[in-house]
Amino acid sequence: MKTARRFSPKEAEEIYLVPHWGAGFFRVGRDGELEVTPQGPQGPAASLQEIVEALRDEGRPLPLVLRFPQILEARVRDLNEAFLKAMAKYEYRGTYRGVYPVKVNQRRLVLETVARAGRPYHFGLEAGSKPELALILAQDLSPEALITTNGFKDDDFVRLALMGRKLGRNVVITLEKFAELARVVRLSKELGVKPLLGIRYKLKAKGAGQWEASGGENAKFGLTTPEIVRAVEILREEGLLDTLVMLHAHIGSQVTDIRKVKQAVREAAQTYVQLRKLGAPLQYLNLGGGLAVDYDGSKTNFYASANYTLSEYAENLVYVTKEVVEAQGEPHPILVTESGRAITAYHQVLVLEVIDVITPPGEKRPDPPPEEAHPLVKELWESLQSLSPKNFQEVYHDAFADKETLQTLYDLGLVSLRDRALAEELFYHIARRVQAIAQNLPYVPDELEDLEKLLADKLVCNFSLFQSLPDAWAIHQLFPIVPLSRLHEPPTRRATLVDISCDSDGKIDRFIDLHDVRQTLPVHALRPGEPYYLGVFLVGAYQDVLGSHHNLFGQVGEAHVVVSEEGFAIERYVPGESAEETIARMGFTSRELFQGLEKLVRQSRLSPSEKGAFLERYTRELQGYTYLED
Numbered sequence: 001m002k003t004a005r006r007f008s009p010k011e012a013e014e015i016y017l018v019p020h021w022g023a024g025f026f027r028v029g030r031d032g033e034l035e036v037t038p039q040g041p042q043g044p045a046a047s048l049q050e051i052v053e054a055l056r057d058e059g060r061p062l063p064l065v066l067r068f069p070q071i072l073e074a075r076v077r078d079l080n081e082a083f084l085k086a087m088a089k090y091e092y093r094g095t096y097r098g099v100y101p102v103k104v105n106q107r108r109l110v111l112e113t114v115a116r117a118g119r120p121y122h123f124g125l126e127a128g129s130k131p132e133l134a135l136i137l138a139q140d141l142s143p144e145a146l147i148t149t150n151g152f153k154d155d156d157f158v159r160l161a162l163m164g165r166k167l168g169r170n171v172v173i174t175l176e177k178f179a180e181l182a183r184v185v186r187l188s189k190e191l192g193v194k195p196l197l198g199i200r201y202k203l204k205a206k207g208a209g210q211w212e213a214s215g216g217e218n219a220k221f222g223l224t225t226p227e228i229v230r231a232v233e234i235l236r237e238e239g240l241l242d243t244l245v246m247l248h249a250h251i252g253s254q255v256t257d258i259r260k261v262k263q264a265v266r267e268a269a270q271t272y273v274q275l276r277k278l279g280a281p282l283q284y285l286n287l288g289g290g291l292a293v294d295y296d297g298s299k300t301n302f303y304a305s306a307n308y309t310l311s312e313y314a315e316n317l318v319y320v321t322k323e324v325v326e327a328q329g330e331p332h333p334i335l336v337t338e339s340g341r342a343i344t345a346y347h348q349v350l351v352l353e354v355i356d357v358i359t360p361p362g363e364k365r366p367d368p369p370p371e372e373a374h375p376l377v378k379e380l381w382e383s384l385q386s387l388s389p390k391n392f393q394e395v396y397h398d399a400f401a402d403k404e405t406l407q408t409l410y411d412l413g414l415v416s417l418r419d420r421a422l423a424e425e426l427f428y429h430i431a432r433r434v435q436a437i438a439q440n441l442p443y444v445p446d447e448l449e450d451l452e453k454l455l456a457d458k459l460v461c462n463f464s465l466f467q468s469l470p471d472a473w474a475i476h477q478l479f480p481i482v483p484l485s486r487l488h489e490p491p492t493r494r495a496t497l498v499d500i501s502c503d504s505d506g507k508i509d510r511f512i513d514l515h516d517v518r519q520t521l522p523v524h525a526l527r528p529g530e531p532y533y534l535g536v537f538l539v540g541a542y543q544d545v546l547g548s549h550h551n552l553f554g555q556v557g558e559a560h561v562v563v564s565e566e567g568f569a570i571e572r573y574v575p576g577e578s579a580e581e582t583i584a585r586m587g588f589t590s591r592e593l594f595q596g597l598e599k600l601v602r603q604s605r606l607s608p609s610e611k612g613a614f615l616e617r618y619t620r621e622l623q624g625y626t627y628l629e630d
């Protein structure tokens with residue numbers, strides 16, 4: 001038997017671009033398994049395949065999510081240290097007081113880990129709604145940490161923020177629209193507490209790509225300049241001007257181009273200066289979110305990438321702010337960012353199992369067609385016989401035309417199903433041969449580019465795109481996807497992925513690339529009886545919380561994993577939702593469902609033991625996982 005050529009870890013890493021997007025947290029090990037190094041490349045490593053196998057041995061079903069709290073800690077530390085280092089480098093006299101916007105991922109482990117890791121840095125949290133503020137107020141933060149509140153506010157939201165103020169927390173109420181000012185003034189008098197106020201400024205500068213609309217003069221949030229001037233006057237009249245401590249400006253999420261970031265900082269810093277000149281005692285310049293994650297590893301301003309590093313981001317914010325305020329003789333502000341995506345994206349891996357492969361026809365060389373076959377089938381056979389590197393384009397054209405004609409004749413009832421099957425077998429075989437020829441050319445003709453996708457396998461993966469990777473569907477976000485094992489074998493197949501939802505949008509057919517977007521993912525041929533797991537990476541930001549229950553597929557189970565010199569430890573497993581839980585979201589109780597079914601069973605002609613077994617099975621189904629389980 002021919003054994004496959006062994007692949008070095010480096011070769012596999014280059015195919016899946018691991019060093020480009022992995023930020024030092026992931027690599028390919030010597031035994032061809034994908035490894036996680038939560039404390040960075042010098043720290044201890046664990047094989048993701050082994051972690052998944054340990055969870056399976058515990059009886060945990062797939063799909064599941066792996067969370068690495070150590071990666072979250074590292075990201076919080078890296079963000080804070082990047083700002084402290086940049087401030088030291090430029091002799092900046094203010095400091096950094098970042099906050100984590102909880103909307104990016106409010107899961108308990110995430111929130112508590114970020115709060116704990118951020119404590120030494122006085123790192124705070126940001127709320128965009130009442131429930132988020134309620135959640136945040138009860139967290140164990142450093143007394144010096146900021147709590148910022150964005151989003152539209154009603155009386156209760158403002159009251160909650162003012163209560164937090166009364167409890168000694170640094171809750172800043174950001175005015176998102178002009179009308180909120182009167183509300184805050186009234187309620188702070190009513191409760192007898194001075195607020196800490198921020199004003200959100202509508203940046204003229206826009207981000208780039210997906211979230212462009214978050215910035216610009218038409219943005220949903222923020223005050224216009226006439227409104228800001230008016231707000232300062234009102235606060236002065238009310239004797240509350242001393243409460244206006246923060247200017248807030250957010251250009252959007254995933255800002256891929258550092259020039260856009262700089263432009264926004266310049267504009268915001270200028271406004272900070274101007275507001276101080278109007279008499280507002282601002283101390284904080286809050287530059288919002290936008291710190292991008294390099295999902296495809298290309299280090300470009302492509303929408304799934306970022307053309308700057310974390311330290312470049314910090315340095316630019318610090319440097320540009322310093323330059324602007326010093327030119328106007330104003331003191332250095334305390335810098336605030338609300339970076340969410342960049343903190344949480346890396347810590348979470350979605351693990352999928354491939355449960356089936358759908359392969360297009362034509363893999364094997366077809367037999368000659370029978371005497372009675374349709375003339376067009378025979379023509380396809382002749383085309384196949386004549387195919388050579390000299391005429392492959394012409395042969396492909398002819399074959400394609402023959403296939404189309406046959407389809408038309410079939411619709412008119414003039415071609416049998418058997419002939420159509422023979423024709424498709426032949427066409428796909430020709431297409432495969434043509435693709436093999438075209439691959440060896442220095443340049444692939446445009447018309448043949450789609451062949452790769454046409455001929456790719458479809459790997460059926462046991463998951464719902466809508467629950468676990470909503471952004472892949474909603475905004476065509478790209479995520480790195482890598483097989484967890486067999487990375488020392490060359491991946492000989494090309495595939496796209498499909499989920500198990502009954503929705504044709506439940507598929508992934510765009511993959512990361514350094515120069516473009518790949519149409520297929522290199523994978524290995526499945527081996528019977530051997531599980532094949534795919535890891536989807538950088539899914540810790542927004543995916544959990546935006547996921548939906550399409551087809552009633554529920555939240556997936558999650559394992560919290562810590563890696564040390566002794567190996568990995570699964571610290572906790574939180575089960576995913578059961579069928580009855582996802583059904584309950586639609587307003588049905590399992591009790592009612594059971595009663596409905598029981599009535600049917602009682603009226604049926606089943607034997608008593610069948611009736612019992614049936615009801616028992618139904619109950620077990622309600623309590624079971626929503627995904628496929630065999």
Ligand SMILES: *Cc1c(COP(=O)(O)O)cnc(C)c1O
Nearest residue numbers: 101253254289290338339340341
């Ligand atoms: C969503 C949001 C953020 C988080 O942005 P990221 O790009 O994820 O860092 C920060 N601030 C505000 C006001 C937001 O709405």
